[in-house]
Amino acid sequence: MSLIFLKFSSILILLIFPNFVNSLWPLPQNWSNGTSLLRVYPTFTVKYDPKFLNSYTDQLIESAKNRLQIFLKKEKHFSPNVKFQIPEDVDDSILTLSSINIEITDNLKKDQDDSEEEYIDWTYNKEMSEGIPLGTDESYELIIPDKKDDNEKELIAYLKAPTVYGILHGLTTFSQLLYYNRNYEELFLPFAPHNIKDFPKFMHRGLLLDTSRNFYPIKEILKTLDVMSWNKMNVFHWHIVDSTSWPVVSEKYPELSEKGAYDPKKMIYTKRDIRIVDEYARARGIRVIPEFDMPGHTYAIAASMPEIMTCTDMYPDWDKYSAEPPSGQLNPAIPETYTFLNELVPEIASYFTDKFYHTGGDEVNMNCWETLVQQGDVTIESLLDKFVTNLYTILKNEGKIPMTWQEMITEHNIELPKDTVVQVWKNHTMVKKVVEKGYRVVTGSGDYWYLDCGHGGWLGNNVEGKSWCDPYKTWQMIYSYNPIKELSDEEAKFVIGGEVLLWSEQSDPTNYEQQLWPRSSAAAEVLWSGPEDVDGNRRVPDNDALKRLNDWRFRMVERGINAEPLQPLWCVLTGRCDKAVTTEEINKNA
């Protein structure tokens, strides 16, 4: 009996004293903290010197400030596992953090040759119509003191960054430091002082959403952009059209959406809708890269222009012509197809401000084109080459840099311009193959970062069907992916980042948030914080990572996001639900 009691009381102690860290996600590169507790009132202010801003950066800062202030008023996150203690006499003993002082440092670097008002920071004179360049400095430094000098009236936090985008990340980090206390009905900032120096490991930190297989209203996309920004993701890869539907309204070819959208009035994206998304994203430091997948995955075009299509909706043996129904590919052998490209691509490319444009290029079915080459001496591969060359030339003329799915390089061996960014999706080993050929890579393959896997077969009449990329990718599987695995340092430089991907065969607004979050957060940390910590230790989905992620998941839920639970609440509270250690493991360690 006494033995049981002893064991039980030790468990109680563990329950009461779980680890006392707070839970930034993604984890900053450098972060030291202390043990002081500060209070933060909703009257907390964000201060900056307006003379260092132009009308654009001013607008971005204002909108970020408003978002932070909404959090300060509304956020009621009390962590399930981050505990801090509040003294009884809270008013006398706890300092109040009253404001944060923002400084964009690159704006201070004056160009010596120019007049005083002009600065060399690229953000300065840019127009609203320009995108955020790849590789923009996103670093920031956040200092939250716990003591004030005698001559200071207030306790002030400092946030410095070379660009406005670093500031956005810094404010996001700041918001994650706040915890609500139910008894006091106030926000507290524990574990001060904080000293954070942070920057992203990868410059392309993306999330792909397929809005073609099922449609997502603009408001869902905007919400996703918000959640992405909290996770410091900076690329929204908008897989906007596919075989199943063409929701984009073209002015040149209005019938594309009139006949190819699921609903020509209610389930479309107009130029204006796209501009709203693009602008909303940039205000959160996110680039929007559209993908108009061609020449495969284009059946939706057949609804209005069957004359430029091949193997349209073969049924019921669609599997000979495409990876999934409905089949249909652009016809690369006829001039009408190139007229179409010449007219359409410049128009749709112009809807987006980002420099990059994803051309698609995945899963081209060669059998579909078999009939095209029977008469002449051309090969199917040369037809594909012709198509790609034409498409890339159009993009070059529009000042866009192409992205492509891996097959163009790994299966078709097409010579692409070296500035092309190649996206790897089949499996992670392809990364090395692509960088060896000298292309930049965005990674995120079906074996690690596909959020749709493990949901069973979606084809009808298929009792035992599984998803092609079974099993379900847990947050742990996602977190364990190393984008630069087995690459030399030189090769690793070609990996500009990665994307977590949601294909929407079995997703729509009813369930996409649950599929995206918090699993995408796991990818976000790998991309921002990197696969290794500052000491070169490989990050693993261990107990500490799980605790932080659980905390972050509950904060996202508190912010109105249907992020799914990773464990029973008991596990979140105690952190005692790890995979059981085996006796052999214990013996080995002893």
Next chain:
Amino acid sequence: MISKFLFQLIILLFYISSNVNALWPLPQYWVKGSKTLSISPHFSLKQTSETDSILNAKTKEILESAKNRLLNFLTSEKYVSPNVKSIVPKTIDESNTLGCLTISITTNASELDLGIDESYELIIPESQNDDDPLTASLKAETVFGVLHGLNTFSQLLYYNNSKLLLPFVPHNIKDFPRFSHRGLLLDTARNYFPVKDILTTLDIMSWNKFNVFHWHIVDATSWPVVSEVYPDLSNKGAYDPEYMVYTKKDIKKVIDYAKLRGIRIIPEFDMPGHTHSVAESMPEIMSCINKQPIWTNYAVEPPSGQLNIALPKTYEFIHNLIPELTSYFTDKYYHAGGDEVNINCWNTTPSIIEYLSQNPNSSVETLLAKFINETHEIVRKSKKTPITWQEMIVNHNLPLMKDIVVQVWTTKDIVKEVVSKGYRVIVGSSDFWYLDCGHGAWVGNDINGTSWCDPYKTWQKIYSYNPFDGLTDEEAKLVIGGEILLWTEQADPTNLENFLWPRSSAAAEILWSGPYDTSKKIRTPDKDVLARLTDWRFRMVDRDVKAIPLQPLWCARTGMCDMP
């Protein structure tokens, strides 16, 4: 040229896609026509005067509440089907307007129980001889049959140009359930669900003609039920003693709400395993509490902990607690748990070792038999029938009385084993009907972990389950029904509806319509079934249920996404 021709053919197919409407679950007998009615703005629901004279206050309350819900649908439902194309006349002829639905009930039975009559007959004519407004009729033995009939009626309606239409009249439906126990299990202990989420689930269940909510209300992780005899159970064992509890009042609210929808609430207080949460307040009656880090030796998942079945204090506890808990619930059945007891847990408990050394004729198995028999006796004294998980019969071979119902959960072949021993069975095993499968490992530090019952159970897999598989006609009579189950290691209010719907609907049809159609053919998840289920899924979404999409909308519309 070939492709152009094909394309035109496809366009044609697109427009002549299935013109059936989509009742779910499918009625036993249903004949329909090809005309379309519109619902009159003055549409009314009334019962015959004979019915009025029969009904008592209780049945009247149930009927009125169901009528209100239907009238609510008539004003709020704006459902447009993705794949049911009704033949809509350009102008709606005013004489083709349905003005009234007349309800008649022949008995005033007002209590829910296993085996009550739930049948109904619904007739919607296309025309009427006299000048009276066109009237449909709904006849049932009990008010609970009427509830089902009204749900069927609501599924016949489609919204079009600001009017509600009722296509494919005349309808002649005679319907009854194949199984009398059609359940859904929700685990509210691993993660907590506020009462409002449970009420919403009950609503959706009733539309799917489910009639049992199996409330797996406590487990190792938390004890949300507030006991007046042992208040510390929830004070210390609930996730939050204030916000994450079910009071007696909450439970009554759930029961009353369910009853108005024809649903029984069967609580499960799982014992003697899965009880770690009791240890938070009463460690003295527990064994192997939260063993770490080798919890696998003591429980199937953390935290470990079982009631100590050797101590008199444990028996005192169940004698005080179970009568109180049974009194919270009105149903005649009570689920006493009994799954996954870990023998090693007890074999390593000092007090049990000591007991066994002093009582050489006993063993852990005899102690277990004593505990289960005593629990079941307490349940019977409370005028309830115990339900147990399969292990007590299958693994431990306890000689339990034949009045109990045994719930099979591991694999479907266990059903035969249990019925051959003469027990009634509830089916719903993990190889077909576990909704949580396929979501990966939830224990920490496990990169390649998959769920123990991988893969994910698709609606097709669920639909392909035949509760009678391998049974003789005589054995089949012992299968009283089945349950679809959601264990909530990875579910909570954020994703509850995603997990449940529309996959639970697939089980609902097997349980209501039965695994065989009228021509005795086994039902399969074919194209027609998918078209109906897709329609029903979109109707549920229109009713604000976060039922997940089964396919791209293109497939939902064309029905052309079958296996090649």
